[in-house]
Structures are given as structure tokens and as C-alpha cells.
Amino acid sequence: MIHVLDEIVVSAKDLPAVLDLLQERYLGTSSARALTLLNRWVSPPIAIPGEPNTLWLLWQLPGVLAYYGMRAATGPEVIEFWSAVDQLAHRRRRHVLTGADQPLPEPMEALDAV
Template identity: 55%
Template structure:
């Protein structure tokens, strides 16, 4: 199983807007693309004036080939969602991980290479 952790840094007052966009624009198609939303968290757990918060979105996907199929199935709606997030956040990173004890897939077993984190 592949774990995906999206790390979105933004002002506290924008968190609810991103969550609304997530519900309305991204989640309606996430299952068809093979993603399972595993959790959503905010850190720190308080809004501190003048400081950023981090919104964490955790996803699961079956395996490396499924991850690359998910990326290949990203369409203009998916790209538009992430562009809208990028327009209101201070920064965003995507971490793609697997269990450290699981054998790593070789590049030849994946259908394409990772070229962007915007899927």
C-alpha cells in the first residue's frame, strides 16, 4: 500500500475554504482514481494570529502502479483544484511513502515517472 500525505501551509482563516473545495471539487472523483481519504488534520491545533497552520491530508492507494494510474487519470478538474489551493496557500508538499519493511518497486515496474506533485 502507498501512503500519500499532502502538507498544505496556510493561514488559519483559509483552512475551511480549502476543506470546502476538497469536499466539492476533489472528493467526488477521488475514489474513481483509486484514492482513499484516510484522514485530515491541522497543526498546530490552535489559530495563532500572524502564524501559519498546516493542513495534512492523508490518502491510501493500493500500490505503485495504482499510484501512477491515479496520476495519469488527473484531469483539468484535478489540476484546477490544486491550482486553486496553490493560489491561497503559502506552500504545499506531497509525500509519497510505503511501509519501510515492504520491498521497493523498481522503476521499470512503474508505468511512468513522477513529474509533478499536483495530482
């Protein structure tokens, strides 16, 4: 199982626009790329004047091949979505995670396991 954690730093006033973009332009096509949104959070849980908030989006993919398949299936609609988010965000980062309870395979071993 692979998890993807998107960290989007955005002004509180722009948070609703980012969530609208997510709903209208990304979620409809994410399942076709094997990407499932598990949760979304905002930190801090209040709007502090002059301080940004961080939107966290937690996604799940079934495995390593699905992760690389998702990346290969990125089309113009995905690029347009992230470009629109970048216009609103201060910055963003994507973290790709897997469980820490087992040894990490070498890249070719991960492909052979599928």
C-alpha cells in the same frame, strides 16, 4: 500499499475555504482515481495570530500501479482544484510513502509484481 501525504501550509482564516474546495471539487472524483482519504489533520491545533497552520491529508492507494494510474488520470478538474488551493496556500508539498518493513523494489520490479 502506497500512502500519499499532502502538506498544505495555509493561514487559519483560509483553512475553511481549502476544506470546502476539498469537499466540493476533489473528494467526488478521488475514488475514480483509486485514491481514498484516510485522515486529515491540522497542526498546530490552534490558530496563532500571524502564524500559518498546516493541513495534512493522508490518502491511500492499493499499490504502485494505482499511484501512477492516479497521476495519469489527472484531468482538468484536478488541475483546477490544486490551482484554487495554491491561490490560498503559502506552500504545499506531496509526500509519497510506502512501508519501510521490506526492501524497495526497482521500478521495473514494482511493475512486474502486479
